[in-house]
Amino acid sequence: MTDAESSDGTPPRPSVPDLRASDADRERVAEVLRDALAEGRLDMEEFEERLETTYKARTYGELAPITRDLPAAGVTAPPVSLVKEPMGDGDWAGRVVGGDGSSTWAVAIMSGFQRKGRWTVPKRFSSFVFWGGGEIDLCEAHFADREVEINCVAIMGGVSVIVPPGVEVVVRGIGIMGGFDHREEGVPGEPGAPRVIVTGFAFWGGVGVERKLPRAERQRLKEERRREKLDRKAVRRDLHASHREALEAHRDLLRERRDERRERHEERREARREHRDRRRSGEY
Secondary structure (H helix, E strand, O other), X not given: OOOOOOOOOOOOOOOHHXXXXXXXXXXXXXXXXXXXXXXXXXXXXXXXXXXXXXXXXXEHHHHHHHHOOOOOOOOOOOOOOXXXXXXXXXXXXXXXXXXXXXXXXXXXEOOXXXXXXXXXXXXXXXXXXXXXXXXXXXXXXXXXXXXXXXXXXXXXXXXXXXXXOXXXXXXXXXXXXXXXOOOOOOOOOXXXXXXXXXXXEEEOOEEEEEEOOOHHHHHHHHHHHHHHHHHHHHHHHHHHHHHHHHHHHHHHHHHHHHHHHHHHXXXXXXXXXXXXXXXXXXXX
């Protein structure tokens, strides 16, 4: 029996590192590299070298080493998934990464906690607050599965769950002298977007759910508004400049007309003076 055949005569399945990578897999690695460049983990030369290697990679085994030392300790970035998953539409395909979450629980007792930025949401995330508060921000997060559960227990405290546009939200929590926010329920999700189920218990506390744009999108809109404001200022400056030019032109015209009247007045005075002189001299 050769290495090319198994005991039953069928060809052996290739190992996971030998599987062919897709364009989406390469883009996922490129995104990690861009984040590392923006955060200063890579200089431009290293970034360009790794990016070129990324787009030349053909298998998972070639992709995996590129981000092995990224990001720095304490920050978890989405790994290159070695499991083929159904592809969704739009950008969500790159955010449902599979595997385990980077954080599975959080506790705040007379204090607070935050989960935000680029972290991986597990299939089930549990949180507990007592006389405290917590923030679970999913706007820039990756997701371990297409359906994740956020379990919140709030005793005389509060938890805020922030989701990005396009995500479907289902709220199933129970409140006693407290409550769960249901305002974001019923909003249909985008194709390929994950489903977030908020469960738990609130006693003299509350669990809020709100929808916000990701930070990058907020910055983009802020920059657009800033540019529009600058454009409006430029238009106003141009209008003021045009108005000043028109005003100066009007003043110049008035000065010219005033000078012309003065000249005509001087000519008439000179003509009368000559007439008097002629009369005195007996010319007529």
